[in-house]
Amino acid sequence: MIKDLITKNRTYRRFHQEFEIRHETLRELVGLARLSASAANLQPLKYILSCDSQRNALIFSCLAWAGYLKDWPGPCEGERPSAYIIILGDTKISQSFGCDHGIAAQSILMGARDRGLGGCMIGSVRREQLRKDLDVPSRYEILLVLALGKPKETVVIEAVGPNGDIKYWRDSEGIHHVPKRSLDEIIIS
Amino acid sequence: MIKDLITKNRTYRRFHQEFEIRHETLRELVGLARLSASAANLQPLKYILSCDSQRNALIFSCLAWAGYLKDWPGPCEGERPSAYIIILGDTKISQSFGCDHGIAAQSILMGARDRGLGGCMIGSVRREQLRKDLDVPSRYEILLVLALGKPKETVVIEAVGPNGDIKYWRDSEGIHHVPKRSLDEIIIS
Numbered sequence: 259m260i261k262d263l264i265t266k267n268r269t270y271r272r273f274h275q276e277f278e279i280r281h282e283t284l285r286e287l288v289g290l291a292r293l294s295a296s297a298a299n300l301q302p303l304k305y306i307l308s309c310d311s312q313r314n315a316l317i318f319s320c321l322a323w324a325g326y327l328k329d330w331p332g333p334c335e336g337e338r339p340s341a342y343i344i345i346l347g348d349t350k351i352s353q354s355f356g357c358d359h360g361i362a363a364q365s366i367l368m369g370a371r372d373r374g375l376g377g378c379m380i381g382s383v384r385r386e387q388l389r390k391d392l393d394v395p396s397r398y399e400i401l402l403v404l405a406l407g408k409p410k411e412t413v414v415i416e417a418v419g420p421n422g423d424i425k426y427w428r429d430s431e432g433i434h435h436v437p438k439r440s441l442d443e444i445i446i447s
Numbered sequence: 448m449i450k451d452l453i454t455k456n457r458t459y460r461r462f463h464q465e466f467e468i469r470h471e472t473l474r475e476l477v478g479l480a481r482l483s484a485s486a487a488n489l490q491p492l493k494y495i496l497s498c499d500s501q502r503n504a505l506i507f508s509c510l511a512w513a514g515y516l517k518d519w520p521g522p523c524e525g526e527r528p529s530a531y532i533i534i535l536g537d538t539k540i541s542q543s544f545g546c547d548h549g550i551a552a553q554s555i556l557m558g559a560r561d562r563g564l565g566g567c568m569i570g571s572v573r574r575e576q577l578r579k580d581l582d583v584p585s586r587y588e589i590l591l592v593l594a595l596g597k598p599k600e601t602v603v604i605e606a607v608g609p610n611g612d613i614k615y616w617r618d619s620e621g622i623h624h625v626p627k628r629s630l631d632e633i634i635i636s
Contacts, residue, residue: 260452260561264479264554289630290453293604294553295568298514299613301628304635325487346635356570357591360549364483365453368557372449379484381545398635402546415482424488439490441478446493446535446587 263371268415268436270376271324272337273407279309279341279375284406288343290369291362302351303362304398309341316391317342321403322382326425339377339405344388346398359401366404376409418443452560457604457625459565460513461526462596468498468530468564473595477532479558480551491540492551493587498530505580506531510592511571515614528566528594533577535587548590555593565598607632 284307291303308314318339323332333339345362347355363379370377380403388400411434418424418437426436473496480492497503507528512521522528534551536544552568559566569592577589600623607613607626615625 259448260558261475261479263449264482264558267483269484285630285634286450288634290450292627292630292633293453294456295458295556297568297570299615299625301613301633304633306636307634357546357549357552360546360551361553361568362549363546364550364553367484369449369453379486379550381486392636424490426488436488438481441474441481444481444490444493445474445477445496447495447581 263368265415267367267371268376268413269378270407270409270411270413271378271405271434272333272409272411273339273376274410275336275338275340275407277340277408279406281307281309283373284309284341284343287366287369290365294361294365296358296361297356300352302348302355303358303401304346304348306344306346306392306394307341308344313392314339314342317344317388317403320384320388320391321380321405322384323380324426325382327428330428337410338407340407342406343404344392344400345402345404346394347401349397349399355399355401363402363404370406374408375406377404377406379404452557454604456556456560457565457602458567459596459598459600459602460567460594460623461522461598461600462528462565463599464525464527464529464596466529466597468595470496470498472562473498473530473532476555476558476595479554483550483554485547485550486545489541491537491544492547492590493535493537495533495535495581495583496530497533502581503528503531506533506577506592509573509577509580510569510594511573512569513615514571516617519617526599527596529596531595532593533581533589534591534593535583536590538586538588544588544590552591552593559595563597564595566593566595568593
């Protein structure tokens with residue numbers, strides 16, 4: 259069961275923007291992160307939710323998309339995310355966040371996929387602009403932005419070729435291909 | 448569905464040690480991490496698997512358990528993990544691993560829970576001893592050790608009390624209690 263969900267849980271960057279994601283849905287998704295593991299149970303992560311078009315537009319303007327697709331500046335109007343969850347690290351609780359935000363992000367995206375949604379973990383963020391636009395207090399470090407929506411693209415997994423290239427690409431029909439290393443490459447003993 | 452699995456996916460530290468976990472099962476769990484997100488799709492994580500008692504004992508001797516349970520040195524013989532997955536960062540692929548190991552660890556533990564297993568993400572590791580004992584080449588950074596087994600303890604979630612204390616505790620019946628912050632505390636806007 260979980261294998262099926264993880265296989266379907268691809269990184270999506272184009273969405274049916276008109277599809278509405280409710281605030282309550284975002285709260286439920288953060289509820290999954292809330293119940294996930296945290297180093298020393300400190301739970302230093304905090305969250306900002308967005309599902310209104312004005313706030314979404316502010317957040318969108320701070321994001322960089324799909325570094326390997328040089329000719330693609332990111333999703334066009336109409337294909338942008340319907341919602342965002344911004345993951346912050348509360349420096350009043352901890353000065354380092356280890357991989358807590360990875361654990362949380364994975365729980366949230368699995369939950370999203372389970373509801374027929376999908377998304378993208380974005381680390382390439384103009385943090386100072388985002389902090390200013392959303393008035394994020396300085397005590398919070400901006401760790402990740404999760405873009406969420408109803409996926410409007412097909413993403414397929416490929417084997418990494420003999421040249422070892424892991425760059426994803428989009429074919430002439432708009433299908434997004436993602437090379438993944440083999441199990442034998444990643445298990446070293 | 449996923450909510451149920453995440454709710455059941457507690458951190459477990461005592462196991463039915465005699466329960467055997469097969470090497471093939473560990474490979475399948477790493478297969479879930481393989482299909483999970485990785486920053487810029489670099490996939491710099493590598494894995495060492497262990498499910499034989501000799502190697503398990505070497506790994507066990509490098510781990511620190513449950514920092515808040517001062518009187519408990521870790522699981523006794525008979526209650527130790529049946530297997531381990533060590534997550535490494537391959538510095539020939541990347542010098543920084545972001546939160547990739549959190550994403551991978553969450554996928555692996557969700558997969559384990561889905562099979563009736565459970566485990567613990569351990570960051571408190573005597574890394575140089577582990578590197579020496581298992582001959583881990585210097586190109587690999589030791590990021591996390593996942594302990595896995597068939598859980599032999601009950602773990603319950605509690606609300607964080609008014610004093611804000613997040614330390615877990617074990618009651619007189621051996622039940623492990625874990626305070627989690629409320630949704631209203633962690634969602635800041």
